[in-house]
Amino acid sequence: MSAILPDGVRPLERVAVLGAGSWGTTFAKVLADAGTPVTLWARRAEVAETVTREHRNPEYLPDVSLPTELVATADADEALDGAQAVVLALPAQKLRENLEHWRPHLPDGVTLVSLAKGVERGTLLRMSEVICEVTDADADRVAVVSGPNLAGEIAAEQPTATVVACRDHERAIAVQHACSTGYFKPYTNTDVIGCELGGACKNVIALACGTAAGLGYGDNTMASLITRGLAEISRLAVALGAEQLTLAGLAGMGDLVATCASPLSRNRRFGEALGRGLTVAEAEEANHGQVAEGVKSCDAISELARRHAVDTPIVDAVRRVCDGEVSAKEVGDELINRELKVE
Numbered sequence: 001m002s003a004i005l006p007d008g009v010r011p012l013e014r015v016a017v018l019g020a021g022s023w024g025t026t027f028a029k030v031l032a033d034a035g036t037p038v039t040l041w042a043r044r045a046e047v048a049e050t051v052t053r054e055h056r057n058p059e060y061l062p063d064v065s066l067p068t069e070l071v072a073t074a075d076a077d078e079a080l081d082g083a084q085a086v087v088l089a090l091p092a093q094k095l096r097e098n099l100e101h102w103r104p105h106l107p108d109g110v111t112l113v114s115l116a117k118g119v120e121r122g123t124l125l126r127m128s129e130v131i132c133e134v135t136d137a138d139a140d141r142v143a144v145v146s147g148p149n150l151a152g153e154i155a156a157e158q159p160t161a162t163v164v165a166c167r168d169h170e171r172a173i174a175v176q177h178a179c180s181t182g183y184f185k186p187y188t189n190t191d192v193i194g195c196e197l198g199g200a201c202k203n204v205i206a207l208a209c210g211t212a213a214g215l216g217y218g219d220n221t222m223a224s225l226i227t228r229g230l231a232e233i234s235r236l237a238v239a240l241g242a243e244q245l246t247l248a249g250l251a252g253m254g255d256l257v258a259t260c261a262s263p264l265s266r267n268r269r270f271g272e273a274l275g276r277g278l279t280v281a282e283a284e285e286a287n288h289g290q291v292a293e294g295v296k297s298c299d300a301i302s303e304l305a306r307r308h309a310v311d312t313p314i315v316d317a318v319r320r321v322c323d324g325e326v327s328a329k330e331v332g333d334e335l336i337n338r339e340l341k342v343e
């Protein structure tokens with residue numbers, strides 16, 4: 001752990017990371033590299049075994065050597081034992097069912113940290129809200145980590161920054177210190193709503209950017225989608241109680257740019273496949289079973305915007321493509337030909 005903690009903030013002596021996909025494994029590596037004792041829970045015993053014994057997770061991070069101190073288990077109770085923070089690193093739509101199962105084993109007063117970037121289908125809840133609903137935890141106990149954090153680059157120790165957001169700033173600082181390394185620089189914020197919506201919505205805009213690329217469009221189109229995408233993310237987030245400034249920061253603009261531009265982004269790649277004419281099912285197969293959260297969350301985000309009377313034309317267009325209502329080409333033309341609006 002890096003710098004001295006401010007008065008009154010206690011270091012996290014043990015952290016459990018539940019979910020050993022790309023981001024869960026990478027975040028566990030970051031914690032271990034920061035000197036924080038960490039246990040990673042993997043759904044499959046063979047993945048846990050390979051992480052602990054061979055220090056690798058070949059399915060998700062094929063070229064990465066994991067720290068030797070990082071231990072993994074397929075037994076969630078074992079991972080949770082003595083944890084002062086529990087990091088939830090599952091796809092957004094799978095969080096509730098798993099958390100219901102883990103709830104009786106969560107240590108009292110533990111800080112619950114969400115890494116997922118999505119909005120729950122049906123309930124339209126953000127991940128921190130799902131966590132509070134399932135565990136009965138006060139919102140002050142729930143933190144989120146969100147920023148321009150493509151797992152593959154971080155696992156390769158390329159420098160980046162992120163945001164740890166929690167209504168209880170001291171908890172945010174404790175998590176910040178637990179995951180500060182030479183290559184991973186967390187800032188803190190108390191705007192959980194802005195950070196979560198920035199992370200969830202940028203996936204949908206990355207799908208739009210990928211689709212445009214798949215259709216053969218260039219950088220002007222990308223820049224237009226990113227800029228207009230940020231405008232609609234900000235409108236929605238502010239309508240739901242976020243601070244505008246959060247959306248101009250790492251968890252808003254920063255993550256949006258990284259995800260929309262990167263060939264590593266699963267959402268952007270998924271969009272490219274749609275733009276090339278693949279169906280949603282074919283694009284899913286091409287993504288090798290890895291999650292493209294924007295596909296799963298776009299209907300919930302679009303509905304959230306409708307309920308709050310917020311105009312989100314790009315999100316709505318992506319939703320219609322993902323639901324198979326229109327082709328990517330048709331919706332692209334529609335967006336460009338939309339009546340010009342005076343702002």
Ligand SMILES: NC(=O)C1=CN([C@@H]2O[C@H](COP(=O)(O)OP(=O)(O)OC[C@H]3O[C@@H](n4cnc5c(N)ncnc54)[C@H](O)[C@@H]3O)[C@@H](O)[C@H]2O)C=CC1
Pocket residue numbers: 019020021022023024025043060089090091092094098115116117118149150151152289290291293
């Ligand atoms: N990969 C990345 O670069 C980043 C991902 N995130 C977010 O983190 C969350 C997790 O993403 P990744 O780790 O990348 O996903 P992933 O697709 O790489 O891995 C998902 C993990 O969840 C497990 N899983 C899948 N279905 C499950 C179920 N029904 N029950 C229990 N476990 C299940 C899988 O076995 C796997 O370990 C997503 O919301 C994503 O948007 C956030 C920042 C960066």
Ligand SMILES: O=C(CO)COP(=O)(O)O
Pocket residue numbers: 117147148149150151203206255258259264265266267268291292293
């Ligand atoms: O959230 C991410 C980067 O910050 C990861 O994006 P993808 O899920 O599109 O790969």
